[in-house]
Amino acid sequence: MTKNLWTKKYRLFFSILIVLLLVVYYLILPKYAANIDAKMNDATGQPPYKVTEAAQNLHDSLIVADLHADFLLWNRDFLKEYDYGLVDLPRMQKGNLSLQAFTIVSKVPKGLNIHKNTADTDQITLLAFAQHWPFKSLFSLKERALFQAEKLHDFAGKAGDQFVIIKSKGDLADFVNLRNAGKKVSAGFLGIEGAQILEGDIANVKVMYDAGFRMMAATHFFDTELGGSAHGVSLGGLTDFGREVFKEMQERGMLIDIAHASPAMIDDILGFASTPIVSSHTGVRGTCDNQRNLSDDHIKGIAKSGGVVGIGFWETAVCETSAAAIVRAIKYVTGLVGVDHVALGSDFDGAIQTPFDSGGMALITQELLKEGFSESDIRKIMGENTIRVLAQVLPD
């Protein structure tokens, strides 16, 4: 065989290979990611949701706030309504979900469980690659956070006056005034699920603040430089670095979130903090006893700090997939510490199954009415408590 023929064969081989790789990258991987999204973020109930007229009327008059959703992890257009996933702007508007925390996920170990995980593996790298995230975000958790913050800002730009990002007391007051004037504007604020995105560098607290983040949890599923996860290995308390981070967050006006923290870490944070503490998405052991959920003592500690417990909508949080189970947990918290310290923390789009998507929030209002909560209590639980805490913590 001549040299020329070999060269031709190689050329053909590499051309086919490149075409195949392009097909995989541009056609197959995004589909694969969308399939995972649809499979993992699922509601058991679908619209139209059955709500009584009285419940719907009350619900439509509320400002509804939710402390946790991982929407930014997925490649969906916020302005478009999807028939999969759990939250987007059209469904927020339908469900009168007025204020949503957009929490970013940066690293999730393989074989995820609520008992014991290490940081040795990660499922987000492949997902990020499949969704065409910027190259630098494949190798840096900090860049993953910054990219997701940028996504929300891009969406807000496109949404015009339908959606605002809240970063200060002034932004919050403007939003509440618009809502009270009958304008159906929606709002969001940025949070972080696991301080591994700081990459161990205190200077990154300011980087995250400047990127718009106003809430952060010390840990997600594994231990970080700040201390132990409830699902990690050490189950340790707050480290000196963690103290330094939280001190700076308090000074800047960022909410400290204890979701996913180990019990020792929660004790340390509650002992240390001088601003209201939140658990952005959780259940309570009083109605659903497992390692993911809060003990009575920790609920009391959060209440004492002036903060709120955001009740999750999925099975590990409330031991059932139903509005009734969510309200059971809410009622347990109000029974323990009063009506001012409980809020919503759906975990929409957090790879969980919920009883309804963000268009079905009125089902909770209906269930609260059924359980005998007064109108003013319902206003607090559905949103005012979260707004009170934000108004207290956010910077001027």
Ligand SMILES: [Zn+2]
């Ligand atoms: Zn979570």
